[in-house]
Amino acid sequence: MIQKLKSIIIENIKNVKYGEIYFETSEGFLNTTGIYGQNGSGKTTVIDVLEMIKELIQGKKLGSKYSGLIDFEEISKVRIETEILNESINRYEIVFKKVNIEGKDSIEILSETLSKKLNKKYQKFKTIIEFLSREKTISFHTLSKFELSEDALKILKSVSMENQSSFIFQQNLLKNLNDFSRADYEKKILDEFKSFANNLRIYTSEYGGLISANFMAPVSIYYSEQDSTYNGIVPVPLGPQGYLSNRFINIYKHILPQMNVLLKQIVPGITIGYDVRDTRLGESGQDEHRVEFYSTRDGKKFSLRYESDGIKKIIALLNFLIEVYNDPNIIVAIDELDSGIFEFLLGEIVSVISTGSKGQVIFTSHNLRVLEVLPKNKVVFSTTNPSNRYIRLKGVKTTNNLRDFYIRSLLVGGQEEELYISKNASNIRRALKKAGQKND
Incomplete structure (x- = not known):
């Protein structure tokens, strides 16, 4: 079984009101996807969300780290799709909000849904497992919700809420499903997502901090x-x-x-x-x-x-x-790949991965050298529009240098969304002088 990350949709997390990224083209799945854009435009959010999804699927607790990614006003949502090659497409959608309990910020999961469709034309997604927290219900594709006792459901929900963890992916639910011979469909999609999470490797800026502090180099x-x-x-x-x-x-x-x-x-x-x-x-x-x-x-x-x-x-x-x-099943997500790495070496590494990797690499970067070694379909650009955070450049010809084309788009526009909010140098100079003035 080979499983690939197909797409991710992010709503109301950090500075992303809505953003979607597809990791495939009409020619197949992309083994490399670079995410570029100005500071504060939602690049790192993609890595943070992938890390959160990994921990949810693995049944881990979501600590205060993740509640800091959202605010109290909006309901947040994440949807990922994976594809079992030549077989099916799986979808996991989670809706959650930030709450304050006894003076501590935490995450309340409002709903979780696992869906699947066969990898054929005209097929629609079928809901396999759905958990609705406020309605206090869980439904299964092949099982009646009444086959799980109310007491069992109450215990499972209470564990999920107390731990700020997934209801669907907690080990106790899987143990309950194992008691039912007719739950093979449910167990299959759970196992497939567990496999996805186990094969997902994340390198965040926190790891870079451990290195800078001379504490340790974390090796996955x-x-x-x-x-x-x-x-x-x-x-x-x-x-x-x-x-x-x-x-x-x-x-x-x-x-x-x-x-x-x-x-x-x-x-x-x-x-x-x-x-x-x-x-x-x-x-x-x-x-x-x-x-x-x-x-x-x-x-x-x-x-x-x-x-x-x-x-x-x-x-x-x-x-x-x-x-x-x-390994074609491995997915690596790296924040700030270029940090601390000589740009020519960076280009060589990315070029080798792009031309030969069997798995998928997703990374953020600021160094534009990479744009000279990646084809246009392997680069996503963050925009200044929070409601449409991620786009691919249009109008790029095969003879264009993607780096030069991107810089020109920053300066003169021409894309469906603005890519950069220009900063006036004279305003920066005035701000520096003003900030440096001593108070009387």
């Missing part, structure tokens, strides 16, 4: 051996941050050789490794180790802590790039 991996599987973030410590279990040591032994194969091609002459500095017996009775990571150049070791943020970011992204290049 999927690692499996015998009866052990790990899917998530592995910390690459950049200082003495405590002790790590044998499990992490085994993971390092497995992933570092793979990462070094790519690293020394991206940054010539450098590889990374680690030394175990100390071992102790942990509370669980298992050995724990304090490790120090280093980079090697020309046979000499240097603490990884003192490498540039750009090098450490590349290390954090290595496994993303390896996975998405080789």
